[in-house]
Amino acid sequence: MTTIDRRPTPVTSIAHHTMPQPGPIARLFEPRRIGKMSPMTAFVVYGGLLFWTVIVVFPLYWLLVTSVKLPIDVNEGPRYLPFIDFQPSAHAWRYVFIDIGGDTFRPYVNSLIIATVSTVLAMLVGSMAAYALVRIEYRPSLGSIVMFLACLAAAIVAVVAAGVPWWIAAVGLVAVFLLLLRAIGRRFQRRLGNADIQFWIISQRILPPVVVALPIYVMFQNLGLLNTRTAFIITYATINLPIVVWLMHDFFASIPIDLEESAQLDGASRYRIFFDIVLPLAKPGIAATGLLVLVLAWNEYLLALFLSGADVQTMPLLVAAQNATRGPQWWYMSVLIVIMIVPVVTIALFLQRLIARGLLVGSVKG
Amino acid sequence: MRVTLDRLTKRFGTFTALHALSLTIEPGEFLVLLGPSGCGKTTALRMVAGLETVSEGAIQIGERDVTEVLPKYRDIAMVFQSYALYPHKTVAENIGYPLKLRRVPDPDRDQAVRQVAEQVRLDQLLDRYPRQLSGGQRQRVALARAIVRRPTVFLMDEPLSNLDAKLRVHMRAELKHMQHELGITTVYVTHDQVEAMTLAHRVAVLNNGRLQQLGTPREIYGDPANLFVAGFVGSPPMSFVDGALQSGRFVAPGADLAVGGSFDVRDAVLGIRAEDCQVVPRGAGKVRATVYSHELIGDHTLVMCQIGADSDASHTIAVKMDKAFEAEFGAEIDIDMAPAGLFIFDKKDGSRVRLPSA
Numbered sequence: 001m002t003t004i005d006r007r008p009t010p011v012t013s014i015a016h017h018t019m020p021q022p023g024p025i026a027r028l029f030e031p032r033r034i035g036k037m038s039p040m041t042a043f044v045v046y047g048g049l050l051f052w053t054v055i056v057v058f059p060l061y062w063l064l065v066t067s068v069k070l071p072i073d074v075n076e077g078p079r080y081l082p083f084i085d086f087q088p089s090a091h092a093w094r095y096v097f098i099d100i101g102g103d104t105f106r107p108y109v110n111s112l113i114i115a116t117v118s119t120v121l122a123m124l125v126g127s128m129a130a131y132a133l134v135r136i137e138y139r140p141s142l143g144s145i146v147m148f149l150a151c152l153a154a155a156i157v158a159v160v161a162a163g164v165p166w167w168i169a170a171v172g173l174v175a176v177f178l179l180l181l182r183a184i185g186r187r188f189q190r191r192l193g194n195a196d197i198q199f200w201i202i203s204q205r206i207l208p209p210v211v212v213a214l215p216i217y218v219m220f221q222n223l224g225l226l227n228t229r230t231a232f233i234i235t236y237a238t239i240n241l242p243i244v245v246w247l248m249h250d251f252f253a254s255i256p257i258d259l260e261e262s263a264q265l266d267g268a269s270r271y272r273i274f275f276d277i278v279l280p281l282a283k284p285g286i287a288a289t290g291l292l293v294l295v296l297a298w299n300e301y302l303l304a305l306f307l308s309g310a311d312v313q314t315m316p317l318l319v320a321a322q323n324a325t326r327g328p329q330w331w332y333m334s335v336l337i338v339i340m341i342v343p344v345v346t347i348a349l350f351l352q353r354l355i356a357r358g359l360l361v362g363s364v365k366g
Numbered sequence: 367m368r369v370t371l372d373r374l375t376k377r378f379g380t381f382t383a384l385h386a387l388s389l390t391i392e393p394g395e396f397l398v399l400l401g402p403s404g405c406g407k408t409t410a411l412r413m414v415a416g417l418e419t420v421s422e423g424a425i426q427i428g429e430r431d432v433t434e435v436l437p438k439y440r441d442i443a444m445v446f447q448s449y450a451l452y453p454h455k456t457v458a459e460n461i462g463y464p465l466k467l468r469r470v471p472d473p474d475r476d477q478a479v480r481q482v483a484e485q486v487r488l489d490q491l492l493d494r495y496p497r498q499l500s501g502g503q504r505q506r507v508a509l510a511r512a513i514v515r516r517p518t519v520f521l522m523d524e525p526l527s528n529l530d531a532k533l534r535v536h537m538r539a540e541l542k543h544m545q546h547e548l549g550i551t552t553v554y555v556t557h558d559q560v561e562a563m564t565l566a567h568r569v570a571v572l573n574n575g576r577l578q579q580l581g582t583p584r585e586i587y588g589d590p591a592n593l594f595v596a597g598f599v600g601s602p603p604m605s606f607v608d609g610a611l612q613s614g615r616f617v618a619p620g621a622d623l624a625v626g627g628s629f630d631v632r633d634a635v636l637g638i639r640a641e642d643c644q645v646v647p648r649g650a651g652k653v654r655a656t657v658y659s660h661e662l663i664g665d666h667t668l669v670m671c672q673i674g675a676d677s678d679a680s681h682t683i684a685v686k687m688d689k690a691f692e693a694e695f696g697a698e699i700d701i702d703m704a705p706a707g708l709f710i711f712d713k714k715d716g717s718r719v720r721l722p723s724a
Contacts, residue, residue, distance in 0.1 A: 272467070
């Protein structure tokens with residue numbers, strides 16, 4: 001038998017209240033069961049998804065349809081359904097692949113090489129920088145940076161105004177800066193941190209690219225690299241670097257530091273930890289960031305306009321070139337865009353599995 | 367190997383996490399650093415591991431000064447609270463990773479991994495990934511990875527705190543057995559005084575970055591150096607009553623006890639453990655109290671008794687009684703205290719007032 005030890009009267013006199021049952025209208029706005037959506041929520045959610053799907057998918061459909069239309073079908077108002085609205089024709093495909101086959105193929109290969117190599121380069125350098133910003137504390141002194149900029153300005157003035165050879169100015173710049181650093185460098189108290197460095201890096205991307213287009217053009221002209229893939233690769237890797245640093249920073253920060261400390265005690269060096277532990281765990285981040293950067297490099301138009309010549313063109317330029325003296329050739333353009341989309345969509349589908357999967361499950365706690 | 371900490375100090379900015387900790391850990395000893403969170407115990411461990419720089423003082427392993435040696439050259443293995451298993455490596459790769467970094471040839475490595483896995487009963491799970499393992503299995507992988515290369519020193523940072531209560535008791539025994547078999551000097555950090563009592567050869571109790579007491583579990587429990595140690599060690603914790611010491615008598619509302627000696631301490635604290643008290647009928651004991659609550663633990667009953675009128679915790683005394691004990695809430699009783707179990711502390715600085723009989 002259980003005896004319940006209890007006081008005879010309740011301590012307080014708070015009344016008992018129940019929840020009122022909802023009316024028929026209110027019932028539309030609340031779920032029938034736990035774990036389900038209310039009817040109204042379901043309507044809004046699925047309606048919204050359907051609407052958005054149409055917005056996303058329709059342009060792709062339009063592209064495919066246009067690529068098999070004759071010019072007359074394009075020009076004579078909207079026609080939507082092949083075989084019903086119009087008779088499809090492969091003329092545009094034949095033209096792009098056979099008639100001007102070589103001129104399609106070369107920019108395509110250029111685009112593939114430039115986008116891939118610049119992405120790999122940006123990812124490698126950018127993720128190392130991001131990792132360093134996550135795990136190493138930097139405290140550059142503001143005064144030293146200002147001092148360096150002043151020396152640099154002086155050197156530029158010397159070259160431009162006084163005609164000093166540039167290499168003498170460069171040596172002088174380094175020498176004077178190092179001397180000043182030793183002499184008064186220790187006086188500077190204001191120090192910057194990792195967040196400042198990170199912002200400086202991303203600020204490179206806030207700048208509109210058109211601002212730097214001309215300087216980049218002049219620079220590669222002087223280097224004799226205009227109209228080469230190298231120029232494209234260097235430029236794209238550089239402009240995409242800030243994005244890589246910015247995105248990878250957060251992925252690296254989410255890796256538990258315990259893993260790296262454990263590897264450190266197991267006997268791994270910093271580079272070993274980066275390649276053995278950190279990079280494999282950041283795979284979803286690498287996939288997502290890599291895809292974004294790849295697409296940016298793949299689609300880049302403005303700087304390509306400046307860097308390209310007769311030999312090295314990229315796909316966006318070729319597409320734009322279809323809007324020529326005879327007016328926009330929508331049918332050729334559509335074919336080119338379709339073949340331009342294919343590799344990116346393929347890679348995206350392939351990487352999507354990786355991006356969605358949480359890789360950190362099971363590392364710490366449970 | 368012997369580990370010596372010499373006036374080890376750690377400062378984070380203006381905050382001092384560890385004040386001149388000096389300790390000598392004998393070869394093969396199991397030393398537990400015990401204290402509440404933020405007491406500096408983990409900081410001390412991380413300094414021994416080389417994961418934290420030393421602000422002042424020195425660390426020696428054997429005869430070697432390792433104060434500024436890189437972690438990987440200290441020959442130390444550490445088990446983290448989170449286990450820190452590499453999620454993208456299988457159990458075998460996890461255990462073998464330290465050997466791989468030491469360029470141990472593959473056949474030797476496989477053999478060592480297999481041998482250690484057998485030792486911690488993981489030999490059936492070598493191809494699994496950490497996410498496919500239970501908490502206890504992950505814990506064993508972390509242990510296996512630590513012992514596979516026979517380090518000179520083992521460091522453990524609350525390795526059992528993520529396990530459920532039952533598994534923790536089991537792993538505790540395994541840990542102790544393994545440490546005994548391997549005979550490797552071990553430093554173990556915990557906030558759980560039961561773990562400290564059961565595992566340690568010696569316990570170092572830390573609070574606010576300072577060493578409070580260093581001794582065997584028996585000494586720590588039976589002869590606490592100060593109020594903090596007395597209150598931190600033991601389950602239930604020692605009960606305290608505020609009062610005054612007047613020429614050898616401890617006086618508090620509802621209590622007047624002869625404790626021996628002839629000291630006068632205006633603000634004194636009386637400490638007594640639950641097993642040194644008895645609930646007796648009113649009039650038969652020295653301290654008047656009422657029953658506040660009672661809890662049947664299983665093999666005994668814990669009776670919380672209230673001294674005086676208010677319900678301040680410092681006036682509640684836990685008494686350990688037989689499992690058959692029964693009482694009404696609010697029953698008026700007396701508490702009898704064994705003279706040998708009485709501890710007196712100075713409330714001002716928490717220091718122990720040594721009684722002549724003790």
